[in-house]
Amino acid sequence: MIEQGAMHPDIEQVLFTEEDIAAMVKRMGAEISRDYQGKDLVLIAVLRGAVVFMGDLMRSIDVPLAIDFMAVSSYGDKAKSSGVVRIVKDLDMDIKGRDVLIVEDILDSGLTLKYLMKNLSSRNPASIEVATFLWKDVEGKQAAINPKYVGTHCPDAFVVGYGLDFAERYRNLPYVGILKPEVYS
Ligand code: 5GP
Ligand code: MG
Ligand code: MG
Structure with missing residues (x-):
């Protein structure tokens, strides 16, 4: 486990420690295992941010499952989600009739996920839900979608680590x- 002294010099404040995260993932895994008994679960992670969460979450789920990946890139302003995304890498799997759970790193406006859910729904899965590790669920801000499984709520700041990047x-x-503000400027 990381020591306080080992904290990266660009980080201003640690919001969630390795131990915090392990407890959240374990709880989410138990919820998902309970809900997907007897189902045909496919976890779909959105590259690249959700990779770390996916790796941990899938090992905390004890019902049979398959995994697949998608990569999307959003059009327009990089700092703000436009909700118009282009699929850079599509699924390898056919999800028709299967129980899809989208695995995301962080939900902010929710516009990216709204688009993805619409796209995946058109392929006629049996069900489609979202598991997000972080949710920037702050007052006066409404996400475009409602995730079924949430690791934790998160303040409206730009966060990194556990798969989340700044400039990769x-x-x-x-x-x-x-991140420390001086890292941005
Ligand atoms: P949304 O469409 O929900 O506004 O944007 C979601 C995507 O924006 C996330 O999947 C993530 O790639 C990126 N994002 C939103 N907030 C943050 C943040 O605080 N830190 C990082 N590293 N990425 C973020
Ligand atoms: Mg993401
Ligand atoms: Mg990013």
Whole structure:
């Protein structure tokens, strides 16, 4: 487990430690295992941010499952989600009649997931739900979709670690933290 002294110098504050995350993932895995007994579960992770969460979550689920991956890229302003996304890598699997659970790193506006859910729904899965590790569920802000499984709520700050990047860095941090403002400028 990471020591306080081992914290990355670009991180201002650790929001969720490795231990916090392990407990959340274990709880989510138990919820999903209970709900998907006897179903035909397919976990679909959105590359690349959800990879770390996917790896942990799938090992905390004890019903049979398959995994697949999608990569999307959003159009327009990089800092703000437009909700218009292009599929860069599509599923390898046919999801018709199967129970799809989209695995996401963080839900902010929810526009990316709204688009994905609409796209995947058109392929006629038996069911489709969302498991997000973090949810920026803050007052006065409404997400475009409602995730069924949530690791934890998160303040409306830019966070990195546990798969989440800034300019493709910090994905390997085992905790979730807020970046120091000087890193952006
Ligand atoms: P949404 O469409 O829900 O507004 O945006 C979701 C996507 O934006 C996430 O999957 C993630 O890639 C990115 N994102 C949103 N907030 C953060 C954040 O605080 N940190 C990082 N690293 N990415 C974020
Ligand atoms: Mg994501
Ligand atoms: Mg990113």
